[in-house]
Amino acid sequence: MAVNRIVGIPATRGEGEDKVSGRARYAADMAVPGMLWCKVLRSPIAHGRIKAVDAGKALAVPGVRAVLTGTDLPGARIGKKIVDMPLLAEGVVRYIGEKVAAVAADSEAAAAAAASLIEVEYEEMEAVVDPVEAAGPSAPLIHPEVATYPGLLHPMQAPSNVFVHLEWGQGDVGAAFAEADLVVENTFATPMQHHGYIEPHCCIVEARGEGAEVWASTKSLFALRDHMAGALGIPADKVVAHPGYIGGDFGGKGDANDIAVCYALSRRTGRPVKYLMEYTEELISGNPRHASVTTIRTGVKENGLIVAQHMHLLFDSGAYGSYRPQGYLVGAHSSGGPYKIAHFLLEESYVYTNKVPCGYMRAPGHPQGFFANESQLDLVARRLGMDPTELRRINFVHDGDLDPTGIPVGHIQPDETLDSAIRTSGFHAPKEENVGRGIALGHWMSKGGESYVDLRVEADGTATLGASLVDVGPGAYTMMQQVVAQELDLPLEDVRFETVDTTRVVKDTGVRGSSSTRVHGNTAFDAADKARAALLAVAAERMGVAAGELAIVSGGITHLRSERRMTFAELVEAAGGPVTVTGHYANPTDGPETSMVAQVAEVEVDPETGQFAVRRLTTAHNTGTVLNPLGHQGQIDGAVVMGLGYARCEDVVTDAGRVVTANLGDYKLPNIKDIPRLRTEVTEAPVGSGPYGSMSIGETAVIPTAAAVANAVHDAVGVRVTTLPVTAEKVYEALRAKRG
Numbered sequence: 001m002a003v004n005r006i007v008g009i010p011a012t013r014g015e016g017e018d019k020v021s022g023r024a025r026y027a028a029d030m031a032v033p034g035m036l037w038c039k040v041l042r043s044p045i046a047h048g049r050i051k052a053v054d055a056g057k058a059l060a061v062p063g064v065r066a067v068l069t070g071t072d073l074p075g076a077r078i079g080k081k082i083v084d085m086p087l088l089a090e091g092v093v094r095y096i097g098e099k100v101a102a103v104a105a106d107s108e109a110a111a112a113a114a115a116s117l118i119e120v121e122y123e124e125m126e127a128v129v130d131p132v133e134a135a136g137p138s139a140p141l142i143h144p145e146v147a148t149y150p151g152l153l154h155p156m157q158a159p160s161n162v163f164v165h166l167e168w169g170q171g172d173v174g175a176a177f178a179e180a181d182l183v184v185e186n187t188f189a190t191p192m193q194h195h196g197y198i199e200p201h202c203c204i205v206e207a208r209g210e211g212a213e214v215w216a217s218t219k220s221l222f223a224l225r226d227h228m229a230g231a232l233g234i235p236a237d238k239v240v241a242h243p244g245y246i247g248g249d250f251g252g253k254g255d256a257n258d259i260a261v262c263y264a265l266s267r268r269t270g271r272p273v274k275y276l277m278e279y280t281e282e283l284i285s286g287n288p289r290h291a292s293v294t295t296i297r298t299g300v301k302e303n304g305l306i307v308a309q310h311m312h313l314l315f316d317s318g319a320y321g322s323y324r325p326q327g328y329l330v331g332a333h334s335s336g337g338p339y340k341i342a343h344f345l346l347e348e349s350y351v352y353t354n355k356v357p358c359g360y361m362r363a364p365g366h367p368q369g370f371f372a373n374e375s376q377l378d379l380v381a382r383r384l385g386m387d388p389t390e391l392r393r394i395n396f397v398h399d400g401d402l403d404p405t406g407i408p409v410g411h412i413q414p415d416e417t418l419d420s421a422i423r424t425s426g427f428h429a430p431k432e433e434n435v436g437r438g439i440a441l442g443h444w445m446s447k448g449g450e451s452y453v454d455l456r457v458e459a460d461g462t463a464t465l466g467a468s469l470v471d472v473g474p475g476a477y478t479m480m481q482q483v484v485a486q487e488l489d490l491p492l493e494d495v496r497f498e499t500v501d502t503t504r505v506v507k508d509t510g511v512r513g514s515s516s517t518r519v520h521g522n523t524a525f526d527a528a529d530k531a532r533a534a535l536l537a538v539a540a541e542r543m544g545v546a547a548g549e550l551a552i553v554s555g556g557i558t559h560l561r562s563e564r565r566m567t568f569a570e571l572v573e574a575a576g577g578p579v580t581v582t583g584h585y586a587n588p589t590d591g592p593e594t595s596m597v598a599q600v601a602e603v604e605v606d607p608e609t610g611q612f613a614v615r616r617l618t619t620a621h622n623t624g625t626v627l628n629p630l631g632h633q634g635q636i637d638g639a640v641v642m643g644l645g646y647a648r649c650e651d652v653v654t655d656a657g658r659v660v661t662a663n664l665g666d667y668k669l670p671n672i673k674d675i676p677r678l679r680t681e682v683t684e685a686p687v688g689s690g691p692y693g694s695m696s697i698g699e700t701a702v703i704p705t706a707a708a709v710a711n712a713v714h715d716a717v718g719v720r721v722t723t724l725p726v727t728a729e730k731v732y733e734a735l736r737a738k739r740g
Helices: 016-021 108-117 173-178 221-232 257-269 279-285 366-384 388-393 414-425 476-488 516-543 568-575 629-648 705-717 728-739
Strands: 036-042 048-054 064-069 099-105 119-124 162-170 182-190 202-208 211-216 239-242 273-276 291-300 306-318 344-352 435-445 449-457 463-467 495-499 550-552 556-559 565-567 579-587 594-605 612-623 677-684
Touching: 036 108, 036 257, 036 279, 048 099, 064 108, 064 257, 099 108, 099 257, 173 291, 173 306, 182 366, 202 257, 211 221, 211 257, 221 239, 221 257, 257 273, 291 366, 306 366, 366 388, 366 435, 366 705, 388 414, 388 435, 414 435, 414 594, 414 612, 414 677, 435 705, 449 476, 449 516, 449 568, 463 476, 463 516, 476 495, 476 516, 516 550, 516 556, 516 565, 516 568, 516 579, 556 568, 565 568, 568 579, 594 705, 612 629, 612 705, 629 677, 629 705, 705 728
Parallel strands: 036 273, 211 239, 306 344, 463 495, 612 677
Antiparallel strands: 036 099, 048 119, 064 099, 162 344, 182 291, 202 211, 202 273, 291 306, 435 594, 449 463, 449 579, 550 556, 556 565, 594 612
């Protein structure tokens, strides 16, 4: 019977004032007594044997307390699923930038000086940097012992650089192609993309007996604890991970590799150790989005009905596969899109190369696969002489249908989303010469997760939420406070949020896969529901009435007939102290609801130079109940700009395995001048599995952008760019080839 309206109203971020005022403490701001600094020596070659390491000069540097190499940590490997990455290179280096040695010293300068003095003798081996070549049978093996690695997704009969191969689909693709009136085949490629967070990785580790205290720039405290403990053979429950502010994530702040190295140094020295990566290190040895090569073959009838499709996605894993929590990219198998294809086969392969290891980034696997599929559909439509929107429409899945991989679709609204994008963008309106419009779609199914939260109603009648949760940017704390305020009919400012370490709650899978609202929102809802029941029980006893005769109204409980009332503060006093409950939510499955997005890019191309500008970008969403419109729009805008970067300029460029875009001056992130006019249309359908029927929004808007831009360029000047980013140089060369 709450009359307070909190959910659905724009709410500013509760922690925003701390961040803009400088009061927020990030890992880089922190120090502990007796702390040492860590620096690492990284490999200068892409592939080779380590013949000898001489740390004598490094140990002679004043202030140096320890130097570790791979021989000091024999067999210590780490991985989120596939455990294949040594903490320090042991006998072999597999990419330029791999950690070979680590130094702990009294100062950062001393540690850096010492690391530069470590002498390593290498025997260079043949490097394989092209993923297609690496997948071939004659390519040199990068991991001869791969078949023995823990966490492999399937047995390997013989070692191979292709260490993961998965198939998804239904029907008889081969037979269905024979029934097609037209078969179109194309290959598309995407580059590595860095997350571009402003804060680099940082951690402080203090070894204590069998365990440790950890402060780190990480999005998942429990995953950090478990991965680190597994690599070092120590009890996970002895590792205490402390929460803190995080300066950007986008999927890149979930590993514990450097933390495990700092633990080993702390054990060796008996002192806490801090490591702060330089941004060059982030770019040469981080965990960027996987580069990919996708071959797609589509069979259609003359009326545009898709009868068969075969997609093969080859992902360049880089030197290791340890950064993928499930061992594969969870979005890749959705690349067939929101289409009804009775005969469909999608293969995804992950191949080792001698390059920087890749990991998760916003919507992992989706942008690569959807760039290929949504570009392909435009090409098919052109071959058939069809409107690209109508080709998509006649193939849409609807509620109860099977998606291309044979999974039942619970809820999806592609028609409404497409119509909204067409209407809002003026897709079919007349346009000037050399102006083009391109459309592309995407969808996202919610991912599972689990969390616990403590909720305490205080003596003053306010409430405090306690969770081992790191907010990486979507406003998770504020969203959870909104849910509690709504359910307890409190002003939003009367619900506080307290971050707690891993000893204070049972489990938390962290912020991942657009799970914040679904998982942590439901946990907050459960806690509020239990707190309501506990408060009603106290009031019923004190008033001598049945709990069903009572209602929560404006921070208190009122007896509906007599209008007797007790405030929360009075109820806490009657209970003898704060009323405390624990909320819990767990869902290991995906979906079943699907968030839809359709985007239209409008571009203007100079046919003489290939230069082009994205003039407008329209994004239409069909999603669940919007809990905080301000945060919801922020997620959409951020994802769109990230998608534009992927489409137009971002590329971790390598030369013989060496990252040459090794600073943010060379690695081109979009800036304010690159952002076109943005228009958003959101249609709400309260059918999601989050609280109040909410659904995911954080990742959908990044999925179709690159394809929309490529389709728009083709519409403007009639040339197709099949490799990202779509640059002026590529458009110019395509125009030259067309004229020639």
